[in-house]
Amino acid sequence: MSVSVHDVLPEQQPLGDPAREPSTLALTGSLDEDAALLAAFVAGGERRLAGLPPKPARTPSQQELTDTVFARSRAARGSFLDLHAEGVYTRLTENLTRRVRLGDLVHAAADRFPGLVPDRARMAAELALIQAEKDGLEVDQAIFCAALLRSETAGRHLIDTMLTPTPRALDLLDGFRATGRADLGSVLVERQGKAGHVTFRNAHCLNAEDNRLAADMETAIDLVLLDENIHVGVLRGGTVDHPRYAGRRVFSAGINLKDLRNGAISFVDFLLGRELGYLHKMLRGLLTAPDAPAWCERTVQKPWIGAVDSFAIGGGMQLLLVLDRVILASDAYVSLPAAEEGIVPGLGNLRLSRHTGARLARQVVLGGRRIAATDPEARLVCDEVVPADDVTQAVDRAVQELAAPAVAANRRMLTLAEEPLDLYRLYLAEFALVQVARSYSADVLAKVERRWQSSRARG
CATH class of the missing domain: 3.90.226.10 (2-enoyl-CoA Hydratase; Chain A, domain 1)
Structure with missing residues (x-):
C-alpha cells in the first residue's frame, strides 16, 4: 500500500491497531520530496507511540505496537537510503568539500533530514538506559551508516575522513x-x-x-x-x-x-x-x-x-x-x-x-x-x-x-x-547492521545480565 504525506499514521486510529497503519512509503525519486515524506511517515509513527510507558512497563500489546511501528519506520528509512544515500551524504558534506567525522555526521543527518536518524535528545535519553531497557535506536543509526558505506562515493569519502x-x-x-x-x-x-x-x-x-x-x-x-x-x-x-x-x-x-x-x-x-x-x-x-x-x-x-x-x-x-x-x-x-x-x-x-x-x-x-x-x-x-x-x-x-x-x-x-579498500568498505556495511542487531538480541542481553549479576555477587 502506498501512502502520501497526508495519510501517514493518522492519530485518530485506535492505539494498538497496527494492522490499520500504512506500512509502505511511496517515494518520488526527488531527495527533497522524499525527505519530507519520510519525515512525516516517521513522525506519524512517533505520535502513535508518544503515550506509551518506557519499555519495562509496557504491556505485551504495547510492545507489539512499538515493534511494528519501529519495523515500518526502519523499512521506510532503508528504502529512502537505497535511493538517496549518496545525495544525503553530498548534502551533509557540502558536495564532499567538508570532512565530517562519523559521530558529527549522524547528528548532522538528524538535523538536516528529520526522521532519518534519532536526534540528540532522543539518543541522550536512550543512552541513559541499560541495554535491556532501550528501544534500540542505534539500529536506525546503523541503517544510515551501512547505506553510506555501501555507496562507493560516500563510503570511500567517509572512510578517508575517519583516517x-x-x-x-x-x-x-x-x-x-x-x-x-x-x-x-x-x-x-x-x-x-x-x-x-x-x-x-x-x-x-x-x-x-x-x-x-x-x-x-x-x-x-x-x-x-x-x-x-x-x-x-x-x-x-x-x-x-x-x-x-x-x-x-x-x-x-x-x-x-x-x-x-x-x-x-x-x-x-x-x-x-x-x-x-x-x-x-x-x-x-x-x-x-x-x-x-x-x-x-x-x-x-x-x-x-x-x-x-x-x-x-x-x-x-x-x-x-x-x-x-x-x-x-x-x-x-x-x-x-x-x-x-x-x-x-x-x-x-x-x-x-x-x-x-x-x-x-x-x-x-x-x-x-x-x-x-x-x-x-x-x-x-x-x-x-x-x-x-x-x-x-x-x-x-x-x-x-x-x-x-x-x-x-x-x-x-x-x-x-x-x-582492498572496497572489500573492507562492503564488509563494514554488513557488519554495522549485524553487530547492532546482535547487541540488542535476547541471548546477548541475557548473557551480559548473568555476568553482571555474578560479578555483583562476588562483590
Missing part, C-alpha cells in the same frame, strides 16, 4: 613532540628511542575496551603516526588490579561486557567507530594530505608490534590481526569468543582466516577455541613466543628490525593485496 587525525591529537601533538609522553587516561603514550609505546591502562577491568579507551586509543595512534621521530608503534597492556592478575600485565580482555550491559557501549563511537578509527589507521595509515595524487603521499604509515602478556581476548585478539609483529609470552593465550559473547568479533571474521586458514578460524570464532602460546597453532597468529620475563627484550629487537626505511612501504603493499 584523518582527531582534533584532540592535533591539540596534543606539540606537547607530545616536546616531551615524548602523553597520559590520555586509559592509555599512556611514550616515545622510547625509535618506538612509540602505547600502553593500555584500564586496570580496573583487565584492560577491557570501552568508549573511553576507544577514544584514547585513537588519539594515541594518531600521536605515534604524527611524530616524525617515531618509526615503529608498540602496543602492550599495563598492570591490572584484578585479584587473579594483580600486579601483572594483561594485554586485553576485549569488550567491557559490564558496560555493554549498562548501555554504555556506543554503536557509533565504539562498535563502528573503533573499526573506522584506530584499528583502520593502524592497518592503512593516517590520512595527512588528502589532496595528494597518490595514496602513498596522502598517508603516514608505520609498522606495529603487539606484545601479549597473559591474554588477548575478543577485541584484544582482533588488534593482533592488524599488527606486523606479534610477540606472545609463553604463558599467554588468545581467543575470539564471539559465539560465547553472542556478538560479532569486529572485523575478525574478515581477517582471521588470512592468518589461520578457514578451518581454524571457524574453530576459534564459532567454537570458542582458545590458542595457547605453547600450541603449534600459535605460530599462525604470532611471530614469536618468548618467556614472560623476556617480552621487553623481544620487543626491543623487533623495533630495531622494523625501523628499516623500506618496511612501511612494503607493509602498505601487503595491505593492498590482503584487504
Whole structure:
C-alpha cells in the first residue's frame, strides 16, 4: 500500500491497531520530496507511540505496537537510503568539500533530514538506559551508516575522513613532540628511542575496551603516526588490579561486557567507530594530505608490534590481526569468543582466516577455541613466543628490525593485496547492521545480565 504525506499514521486510529497503519512509503525519486515524506511517515509513527510507558512497563500489546511501528519506520528509512544515500551524504558534506567525522555526521543527518536518524535528545535519553531497557535506536543509526558505506562515493569519502587525525591529537601533538609522553587516561603514550609505546591502562577491568579507551586509543595512534621521530608503534597492556592478575600485565580482555550491559557501549563511537578509527589507521595509515595524487603521499604509515602478556581476548585478539609483529609470552593465550559473547568479533571474521586458514578460524570464532602460546597453532597468529620475563627484550629487537626505511612501504603493499579498500568498505556495511542487531538480541542481553549479576555477587 502506498501512502502520501497526508495519510501517514493518522492519530485518530485506535492505539494498538497496527494492522490499520500504512506500512509502505511511496517515494518520488526527488531527495527533497522524499525527505519530507519520510519525515512525516516517521513522525506519524512517533505520535502513535508518544503515550506509551518506557519499555519495562509496557504491556505485551504495547510492545507489539512499538515493534511494528519501529519495523515500518526502519523499512521506510532503508528504502529512502537505497535511493538517496549518496545525495544525503553530498548534502551533509557540502558536495564532499567538508570532512565530517562519523559521530558529527549522524547528528548532522538528524538535523538536516528529520526522521532519518534519532536526534540528540532522543539518543541522550536512550543512552541513559541499560541495554535491556532501550528501544534500540542505534539500529536506525546503523541503517544510515551501512547505506553510506555501501555507496562507493560516500563510503570511500567517509572512510578517508575517519583516517584523518582527531582534533584532540592535533591539540596534543606539540606537547607530545616536546616531551615524548602523553597520559590520555586509559592509555599512556611514550616515545622510547625509535618506538612509540602505547600502553593500555584500564586496570580496573583487565584492560577491557570501552568508549573511553576507544577514544584514547585513537588519539594515541594518531600521536605515534604524527611524530616524525617515531618509526615503529608498540602496543602492550599495563598492570591490572584484578585479584587473579594483580600486579601483572594483561594485554586485553576485549569488550567491557559490564558496560555493554549498562548501555554504555556506543554503536557509533565504539562498535563502528573503533573499526573506522584506530584499528583502520593502524592497518592503512593516517590520512595527512588528502589532496595528494597518490595514496602513498596522502598517508603516514608505520609498522606495529603487539606484545601479549597473559591474554588477548575478543577485541584484544582482533588488534593482533592488524599488527606486523606479534610477540606472545609463553604463558599467554588468545581467543575470539564471539559465539560465547553472542556478538560479532569486529572485523575478525574478515581477517582471521588470512592468518589461520578457514578451518581454524571457524574453530576459534564459532567454537570458542582458545590458542595457547605453547600450541603449534600459535605460530599462525604470532611471530614469536618468548618467556614472560623476556617480552621487553623481544620487543626491543623487533623495533630495531622494523625501523628499516623500506618496511612501511612494503607493509602498505601487503595491505593492498590482503584487504582492498572496497572489500573492507562492503564488509563494514554488513557488519554495522549485524553487530547492532546482535547487541540488542535476547541471548546477548541475557548473557551480559548473568555476568553482571555474578560479578555483583562476588562483590
